[in-house]
Amino acid sequence: MPQRISGDRVLLSTSEAMQSSGLSREHIQRLLRKKQVEGVKLGHDWLVFEDALLAFLAQPRKPGPKGPHKKSAPQTHQDTPLANTNDDSSSDNTKPNASTK
DSSP: OOEEETTTEEEEEHHHHHHHHOOOHHHHHHHHHTTSSOEEEETTEEEEEHHHHHHHHHSOOOOOOOSOOOOOOOOOTTTSOOOOOOSSOOTTOSSOOTTOO
């Protein structure tokens, strides 16, 4: 049952906040910890200010991702440039050897 404290502010339990908002308990608790919604923690339980929850719900929100993400195709060796792998040529054979004629 909602409780009124000091004036017009009403406190809701997380169960009541879940029912009125459609959000999960974990999400409501995350919002309270991050101080995106104002509330009070009593022991292990959170109490949510009803006006703060309604203000949060009135804000436009971006929807989360839909469904599982597709994995990108792995790169094949044909896509990557290959280094020069000629076995019979070394990197310093530009000048002929003076000792061999």
